[in-house]
Amino acid sequence: MSSRPRAAWPLVAVFNAGYLAPYLLPTIVGRLSTGLGLSSAEAGLVGSTLLLHSAIAGFALASRVDRHGQRRLARLGLLLTFAGYGAAALTSYVPLVIAGAAVGGLGSGTATAVAAAGIAAQRDPHRASSLGLLAVSATAGALYLTIPRLGGGHALPFAALAVAAVLVWPATARLTGAGTVAAPGGSATVPFSSRTPLPRRRSGIVLAGAILFWSMAQNALWGVSGRIGTTQAGLSEATVGAVFAVALGAGLTGVIGAGAVGSRLGRAVPIGVGTALIGGCIVVSSSARGLVGFATGEVLWNLFYPVVLSYLLGLSASLDPRGRWAVLVGAASSLGVACGPMTGSLLSEHTGYPVMGLAMCAMLLLVAVPMSAVALHTSGRPLVPGAIRRRGGNPAAVVAGAAGMASTGARVPQIGAPEQAVTEIPAPVRARRRRLIRDRSSKVLAS
Incomplete structure (x- = not known):
């Protein structure tokens, strides 16, 4: 068993x-339509085929990452990614x-499943998820600036995906092998044990x-955004690519902000309010008739989308330290x-x-309610100063904030941390305890 800490960057690279x-x-759907002469629906169907197989890989590997x-699995996923997209x-x-x-x-889904399971075992899953989204947004933004300048055709975006798989391959050497699983907190690897039931099944x-319909609404627009820009807004492909690059840059800013805020606002507020804002941005972008409206909708949408997604990924990771709910x-x-x-x-055609x-905006507003409810139900109440007082008074708060305790790695309650569950003591036990205290007090007074 290894006691060395497992760095998050290999998982971030595989997630990317x-x-x-x-x-x-x-750009994949748009270039399939223009380069191969497919209709909008046919090009969208090819994109859906790609992503459907990614989902199939995720469902199949939800509980098998630890075993294999x-x-x-990461190397298998990257190999399939290179072979499939390279052939296309x-x-x-x-x-x-x-x-x-x-x-x-299939390869993309396999790589994502491995990364999601590993990120869930990190000490701070939300931070690791944010780093992964930062890497993806930066890479995609660079490609949106580069691909339009290298020529037309469908080959370039597929080739970029294949090259990304090759570049990430060396990072897999730092991942865990078969028969071990990352311990919760990412501090070590332990031997793989027998299956345990999924916790928090209802949540x-x-x-x-809910996230199925949330993602459907997001990508219903994202899949046709290129055609909205070129046909309805009357922009060139290079201009649309520049808008996408700026939008993804705004996404980087949003993810950085989400990482800085962390759990101070909880998860329910960013998920619920952020989803409502995303719905408004989708309406603005889909109704755009020029550069200003299209750019405003796309930039604001991409600003909020990765923020909400990072909290959703962190929420799913918190449901199971082994990462099974994160993968599912x-x-x-x-x-x-x-x-x-x-x-x-x-x-859009009809x-x-x-x-x-x-x-799509109406769909997002509907699914925001159950997602926020899950966040409220599973995140617990914030640990406020009154809660610390119940666990030891003001000195406990001083000890919790002392730098010396932090350096020793001691587990102390922190402001804003989830409150620990309180075990109720049955009434008969409390009654016996009161009688025992009363009897001892009587004996002391009698003596």
């Missing part, structure tokens, strides 16, 4: 390679492109179901992402982009 495909979805080992980039034969996208999707099921919720999100392009394409945006 696995989660990059959904971020590049607009992070290193082996090298051919213009539509059936082979679809097959390559499906294989690459996990509600969160997984991530797979449900991928399933929603897979349905998003097809949903957006079909709705009703237009503005009506599609209104429908």
